[in-house]
Amino acid sequence: MKKKYQVLVIGGGHAGVEAAAAAAAVGCRTVLITPSIEKISLMSCNPAMGGIAKGTLVREIDGIGGMAAESADETALQFRMLNMKKGPAVWGPRVQSDVEEYCRTQTRKLYKAGVQIIEGLVVKLTGPSSRIEGVLLSDGRVIEADAFVLAAGTFLKGMLHRGRNTWPGGRRGDISAISLEKDLRERMFHVKRFKTGTSPRVIRKSIDSSLLEEQVSHDVDFRFSWSSKGGVQNKEICWLTRTTGETEKIVKESLFHSPLYSGRIKGKGPRYCPSFEDKVTKFPERTGHPIHLEPMGRSSRIMYLNGLSTSMPQEIQDKIVRSLPGFRNAEICAYGYSVEYTCFETGEFDETLKLRATENLYVSGQILGTSGYEEAAATGLLAGANAARRLLGMKKTVPERMSSYMGVMVDDLVTKGTDEPYRLFSSRSENRLNLRQDNADRRVFPLACRMGTLSGEKKEEYWKRNKIHKKLREDILKKRIRGKSLEEICRRPEVSPENVGEMIGFDTKEISEREILTTVVLDIKYAGYVKRAEGRYEIRKRYGEVSLSSIKDYEAVQTITIEAREALNKRRPETLSGAESIPAVRQADLDALVLHLMKESVSRET
Amino acid sequence: MEKQNELIVALATPEAVSAISLVRLSGRGASKTVEKLMRLKPGRLTGRKRAVGDLAGIDYIVAISWPRGKSYTGEEMVDLMCHGSPGTARRILEELENSGARVAVPGEFTRRAWLNGRLTALDVLTLSEKYKGGSEAESDLSEELNELKSEIEGLIEFSEDHEISGEEQVKVLMRRLLKKAEILVLKVKRAEILPRVFLMGPVNAGKSTLFNKLMGEETVVVSSTPGTTRDGAVRTVSLSGRNVEICDTAGCGGESLDSKALEIVMGSLKSGDRIVWMDPLCVSEICVQAEDHELLKVCSKADQQEKSAKAGWMPVSSDTGEGIEEVIKFITAPEKESPSWRLERMADLFKEAVKASEYQDMALAAEIVSEIFREAEKPERCGDAVERALERFCVGK
């Protein structure tokens, strides 16, 4: 019997919405189930999208037809380009967003994409684990579908902590998905517990902003989406303040109150988005930690304190906040807390983000072990598209590690795993000089076409840009200036894309044309490095095809380290890539193994 | 070469009265041998263990064992610490010899470490510099590279969130490493095997004049009658900080062909030798196997020629000094893939990285540093230089 829905998405967070929209774009009748429509795509933590590597990821999402980039542009209050002085490959675009506006915009886009939305809480999956048939809602309804994407975020048996208090909840003001978690455990999926935390929010007018440093948009024309018209405008001011020695002192004296340090939270927290307690413990001599004061929305009366994530008791949070310059009379309207939640163990899902033990259940977002809206959105897109594709009998699509952060992330999650919430860093990529924000659309376009998630209109736009790109590149490669080829000149570190633009008279105010100039010049600049990186990767990728079965005893391979010999004799991997995943085996050992196999095959032939 | 894994033993501390002497034992059966002599339970010293007790009635000692793969040499190893009188250590050595261990040759421990992949060739070279009394500075190049790498990454990933201002620090570190690499190039070049250079070409092509020019003094009889230099003169000189052996040869080719002299030269040529082939007229046929050698074709006496040098020939004049610098560069250039060649490449890369960081491209600088890292970590065996460096080690290292 034909079911009403083909793809059913559980959870309307950043992952869930992209999953639903992508499944619909691929061509499936899609439904999204989430407890509250008002909270679709709610930013649970800081009111901003992007950052280093994350900003680039948002642009990749746009490149394959996701919604996050456009919504971020439409609801942006302010824009900053992080890492401006660290090189264009690691520039990190970041916008402040109006949180409520962002929810509404995303919901509108969902409806437009043809996704049905049902308010409800899923308490159980129905049918056998190998092939899920439907979901049971808390009000007793059963909704059936052919494929499922689970995107429950921090809600699976979510436990909130503040001081000595612990209570169930997915995040502040939301209930915890306890029965669904129980169902997953009973179905014998391997899961683990992670934790993360958030900062207190304060009432804007209780702050004396005259004592703070103002921050406005960077004077750079920027927007995340290639479809957005015009750059992000400055609509709100943010402020910067710093902790005083007093702040650290309060924290140090109260550490025993913190659930993190008293041992009540057992889940693994993110090392790179640390709580303020962590910062003070790890760098006890430092003071003057920057704290950014960010509005939750346009003219919102609530401000978020970025950099002050804490789960101390309320009265101590009051003290901490009031020790900041300009915060003497600060009023906290929502206290910081941390959340501990269940997510899936590495190895449970494959590179299409399908749970291996099932035929039709996909996972995405925080429950993969990631952290961050951007990471969630990207994995949602991939899971949704692949769920739909499999259903329609189409080939799976997996992003390439060398050409996108999406690829890096999925590959890391599937092959390496993570024992703390996984956040993207530029250094996770071996091909960082190529994974830039300016060329994100070009890098993911082939993937987008394979995936079938990019609208015809967006494809048209792409081809238009591509034409300009081709012409510009030809012009630059042809041009010689005083006997030197412009290509060579481009490679000089002191020459910027703007300089090159001047040299060939390419003068434009159009954002996307300027971006094309940047891309063309940077591609030329970094070509050698990128080519070498890709070469190394190609070799590594082929490891999977190299069989090690001819080696009977690794003791005979004198060119590799003893450690490697022992580990290899014990584990006996079938191929070189199996050998690669053994920690005792180093790159040099792999090279030596290749040489050994080559010699061996020569001597066998003669 | 010695058998790998054969049990070797050596005194690792100076043979003098001191608080403690250290005797090292490496190879298959090291633990068992000591267990027996100390009358320990079999297996007592398997893995990373420590045992205190009497050794064969000689001394009360501390034995520390390491399993394969975890020790300095990468093999099963035991360090024996005894009281520091030379007599005691001597007797322990003898006892171990009686139990089947062989006394190690200088550098053998380090060589094993290298062969077992515990050290890269570069480690060995820098270690040897350190033991020769060179400054500490070079020994930890790879450690500092590691530090530099993590500093840059920290700067890229976290400087915005946490306001780490490490930019200057990174630049300083990078410049310091550049300097070190440059110093190391010179030192390692000295440690490398001498390149041999043959000055060859037709009679009276100006070989001896160039030879003398390179020596900086008149040591060879120079005459303009063809065929004066009958038996090749050989000299070792230091050029651009590198010792080279230069052989002047009798002429070959040309009108008065001296076949006997040529035979002698050809007989002593080894593959890898460098040849400066000289001919003022750029016409002579080159009578060596080009693929076995590095070859520089020189149009000698360039100042006296009417026509300019043919393509592929470098104009050189010992009288005016034209082209001499290029000849020296050719003579002293490091062999491809040799440690000094790699170090020079590393120094060049450092220069690029410094420049990138000055133009605010830390991401590029980081990529270049990664390339340096790969260069430094390359495990291939750079034969001669490493062997030579190993000879410098005292026994027991």
Ligand SMILES: Cc1cc2nc3c(=O)[nH]c(=O)nc-3n(C[C@H](O)[C@H](O)[C@H](O)COP(=O)(O)OP(=O)(O)OC[C@H]3O[C@@H](n4cnc5c(N)ncnc54)[C@H](O)[C@@H]3O)c2cc1C
């Ligand atoms: C306290 C806190 C602190 C955080 N700190 C950081 C940080 O420091 N850095 C950082 O990068 N990120 C942080 N985040 C994480 C960030 O919010 C998430 O990474 C991101 O929102 C994950 O997106 P998601 O779509 O996977 O899940 P979520 O955004 O959590 O969305 C999950 C959605 O699923 C719905 N849902 C859950 N269970 C069910 C069910 N049974 N039935 C129906 N619907 C269900 C929920 O209602 C919700 O709408 C924090 C989040 C929280 C709550």
